[in-house]
Amino acid sequence: MIHTLGVGDHEAQAHPVMSTISRKLFFLTASLQVLVLAITLGLLERSQARQWEEHLHTQAQAFARLATPELLRFFRGTFPPSQQPPPGELRELLAFNQDLVQFSLHAPSGRLLYASPLLWEQAAFVVDDLLAVDPGVRLQQPRVSVKPLELADGERFVDLIHPAFGPTGEHVLSVRYLISYAGTRSLQAATRADYLRIALIAVLTSLVLAALMARWVSRPVRQLTAGARALARGESPQRLQLRGRDEIGALARAFNDMATSLADKHRELVEKNAALAAANQDLRQMQDSLVRAEKLAAIGQLAAGVSHEIDNPVGIILGYAELLREEFPAGDPRREDVEVIIRECQRCRRITGGLLGFARSQPSRLERLDLNGLAAETQGSLSVQKLFREIAWTTCLAPEPLLVAGDADKLKQVLINLLLNAAQALGGQGEIRLELRRAGDYAEILVGDNGPGIAPADLERVFEPFYSTKERGQGTGLGLAVCRKLVEEHGGQVSTSGAADGGALFRVLLPLAGEEKYFDIGDDNSIA
Template sequence: MRLNLITKLTLATGVILMVTMACFAWLRIGNLERLLLEEAVTSADNLSETIVRTTHYQMLDNDLPRVFQMITEAGSQKGIKRIRMISKEGKIAFSTKRNEIGTLVDKKAAACNMCHTGSAPLLHATSMSRSRIYRDESGATVLGMAKGIYNEPKCSAAACHFHPSSARILGVLDVVVSLDNMNAQLAEYRNKAIIQTIILLGLLTLSLTFFMMKLVTVPLRLLLTHTKKVAAGDLESSVAVQSGDELGELACSFNGMTDNLRQARRELEEWAHNLEAKVEERTRELKQMQAQLVRSEKLASQGELVAGIAHEINNPLTGILVYSSLISSDPKLDPELKPDIETIVRETQRCASIVKGLLDFSRETPPQKKPLALEQVMEEALNLVIHQSLFHDIVIARRYAADLPLVMADHNQMEQVLINLLLNAGQAMTGAGELTITTGVFPGGEALFASIRDSGCGIPEEHLGKIFDPFFTTKDQKGTGLGLSVSYGIIANHGGKIGVESQVGAGTTFTVILPLAGVETEPVES
């Protein structure tokens, strides 16, 4: 059986109190018994003395009937069991119990042995040692008091000469009183003491329980509930501090401990959250790198094919362009044929520019690298496009990093890339929107970047892997689909990268990354 703390404490205190109070009551009852007994002995002695004194003259006159009458009257008082006169020889001269008159008493009996202890009887003794308590023939507890009747000169000189002058003691007056009254008083006192002790014990136990519950059990229960909550993971709870004692201090310490635990858990959660975000970011970066790699491989194979075709077409095209130009400027040419020849020249020029674009894409045109400031090239590219009606309602935000280092690049090619990206952004916003241009250096200082963010239509997920392919366009007749593929080839030729991030309906960000001037970087294989 599991006893709780308060029951154990109450039981222990109750037992200690009960034992203490029982001992105390036992001592009090013992004291009272002794006092009552002394009082009974004194009364019995006083009665003996009174009888001896009041019968003194009748004794001297040897008026025994009168003596016996007085003794009988004294013995008729309430509580007196028996009074008898015993001669020196042990013969009962008179007794209020008539039937024992004239009989001899046993000196060894309880009534006589306090004086007749040795060979010679005691002549004088204290009232306590002259008394004895015993059970009489009816079984009742009685107190016997023996009083010596001493010989006096008057006795031996009396007319009757009844006693010789040598005798010291003439007889004994034996008074026997009932102790029933004293025992009844004692029993009543004992019962009262027991009842009082029980009531007091009950009251003490109740008040002790009450105070223990208020001072110990309630704060302990609160602490216990709190610790259970904490163990179950509820770190927001706290325990009310109810006192400034040790339990109050304990509650304060618990609250402090819970606060520390809560703080530690929050830090752990934050740490886990950050870790999750970092993992997500790294995963995204890895995906981008993988996509870039796939794109590079794809574009590399396309580049080889395109380069071959472009070379083959370039030579006949040059011939067509030269001869058609010559024919067009020939004065002998029939004026009616002149527009046709001019169409041939124009279309051939268009074909030549496409072929040039393809050669740029396949990196057949080596860049003429010179140190240049990227913002300056950006501004030149912007100047070329913003006057077009396409850009009239577009807000342009420039966020150029201060003191951007120079980059080794081909001015014309770089301008071409930026124009391609700006035009794409403008076309994606269909005339209105926000264009944000940002430049900066990557932490570590190995490369710089220029990003062009538009608030246009965005690129669907399925197109992201194709936009750098030559001839991939969503612009029907208006686009050749060479802008991004050419830009890609140029940037790769500079040892850099082009990245893209896009969300349909929100916008697109193209980022050009270029290695910094003075930093030797191998061109990216594509």
């Protein structure tokens, strides 16, 4: 069931600790605002300081234009000794510029004519230090010259030289004014204090605005976080009451749509889970039936495997026993014993001859072997048996060795089963063709006969377990199934088709062995 998650619920869930995004947003916004304010006020303060200095220079030049003619009027051709105070009226004139520290009169050649004492009693410096600063060629220039000076103790002054001209326009002398930056520094300090007060107020205001903005942004984010965590805990989907038209409002609407969709999906999953539970119960019942059937099949396969392992040596014993019987004449008591052996072997073969180890899962011992030699050996062991005495063999081995990686016993079993199947189809009389050749990357074994052949409908079924085209009692239908299983274990395939002369033709393909190293072969190609 979908219910509404109000602001108070979200606040209760997210209130103990301020969200990380809120802190980040607050510090980022506040830091950015403080940085912008600091840069702005710093630039304003520097600009204001330059304006005060320019104002000082302009004021100094205006004062020099006003005071220079008056100085010439008081010093008409006579110059009192240096450090002698100027007349009272002159001092009143000079008092208009409270930053004036000293003035001096110089000839155009640079010779000092008069130097006043300190006019600013609060100055903590020596007049000789200022007079020691050589104005150089500036005294000889017929124009106003302004140059800032800075003493070793950090005091700054304006060194202003104003030329004075006679009635005929000649350059008669130059007046040097030394004006202190003290007044300007006071104004700059006052301006800086005002800027600091403004900066403090602006920073406090910025922090408050940053906190409000962080809260305004983080509050809906906390609601979204609480809703997402509720979904993660598996609780019922929760709807958010965020009515904004911005990106957060769009995100809230998307979240509500997701919650609704999850509720629908949850109901569908509950219904499907119930259906799956019922299907699982049916599968369990089927599994129990399959397990029981598999157990029965395993028992049957075990019996077939044991029967197959017994069948081959019994057949060989039977063959040699038949040969031995031919050596004893009738009436010889030993012949009767051999016939007993033959009868018992025949009875054993009737019991076990058709049962093969279809489900045997013994591990294969891979080794490099030549199929030509294996086929020749198998043919030699079978040709002496009674079933093969009247069989005409046509054998065509490959001109080069056909090396495969396989288990000799299992591959020999495949050949024996195919050849026995052909001999039984011929009824002991006919022709069997055994051909081995190379087919690309595979070794090809062909076993054919000129017997009655296999019906087209039975070409695929002959490899099914317990399916046999032989008469009742002559086989169990496992021989060809075992052949397919063993061939596929070696990475090959087996198939059957009709022969050109009307019989059956079985084709076996086995992958040729490359230069791989094997653990269980000879020392010349082993990694052991």
